[in-house]
Amino acid sequence: MITSVQEDTISIVSIIGTKLKKSKYAFFIEKDNGEYIVYSSLSGAVILFSEESYINRLKNIIKDDEIFYDENDDIIVTLKAKKLFVDSTADEDLMVRTLYEENIVRNNVLDLMLVVTKQCNLRCTYCGQSHENKRMEADTYDSIINFIQNQLKTHGYRKVQITFFGGEPLMECKNIILFLTNLKEMLLSEFDGIEYTAGMSTNGYLLTPKNFDALVSLNCNFYQISVDVMDYTHDNTRPLVNGGRSWQQIIDNIKYMTSTNEKFSITLRTNFNIDVAESLIEFYKYVSEHFKSDKRINIYYETIKDQGNENTPIILNETEELVLDIDIAKIIKDNELSCSNAVNRNMPCSRVCYASKPNYFIFDEEKKIMKCSFEFDSENNCIGLLKSDGTFNINEGNYSKWVYSDYLSSEKCKNCKALPLCLGKRCPRTIINTGSMDCNIDIISNEIEGIIKNYY
Ligand code: SF4
């Protein structure tokens, strides 16, 4: 039996006698129980082969790099429809470029990040931010509304998406609510049919019932909340400014959110290193017991990175990270939780950094317009200064460095099975600073394969 684990919208083109070749971006993965999973990073399709007769037929088909299309063979039809096999004459480099054109260049969402404060109510031991008392003032919020107006008039965007970022954005909750109220009114009065969504990257401590109710009523409905696993690890690595505990308040806030019928999503981000990794099992069990049936929650995990803080706990090397990443996917699956690393991050274009997207702009409290959320003070990062009427003089030199890097010129990217996921634009900052990406393409490929094998 063939089970399509993920849906996509590709239609089948039937050309009898056409020769097909195995895609560069196809993964054929044998599970420990003998089942097969096939995955295409070009289409995002994940298909499970669980019946012996189907597995044997699949093995027979994939032993050759080239096959003939047969519309009466349901496996071949599926493999072609989901881009595991492509026409033998197809240029897959151009297919990837088409993906980029369709999904990134012609994207009609105006996507903005507002850095509303540089201050934070927590002091994470590995944080690299400076925690300055700088926050966005009313005239900057107004200028951003004017910027949105201008962009909608001149660029044909059909939707607006806002992400609030910091520091801790909820320290500016009142201003965020006022901004969203003004944005909503402006769109309703001037741009019939143009909608907006909003969300934030938050530590969750101030996402109290009162704040959540107000925010969600203004369509602020996606939240990435960072939790360093259980209370006894989190309260060490993510204490309040006064050294107090933050874990229980964050969990209580999430419990309130999930007790409502509101439409929202929480990506529960777990940051880990070797110390924290041991308590991941306990944490995912906890989340499963308390929130399992709530499909609005999904898990994302990431290793703790060196952000230049001298108190950063021991960080993992690439191989340790690989082993743990794959194991964690299995733990999440065993606890019947949804795993963003396995699902969302294996879809085409999902790993393209927003800094490279022509429709993405970051604003800070000094009215700087930027591309990357890592180095706010870098000169390369600033593409202009916002004026009160919402216009800005674009620094074309800087803008083009972020947006127009040519991934097809990189031999490494062309040989990487993750190319349709990141299009060579996984971290433009690294390319700008060093000239190339430092990826190990074998490790990347093994990680994708391992996570899929363990999760599906
Ligand atoms: S080598 Fe790195 S940047 Fe290039 S496609 Fe692979 S993951 Fe992306």
Ligand code: SF4
């Ligand atoms: S360019 Fe690199 S550092 Fe900057 S936001 Fe993107 S991934 Fe992060």
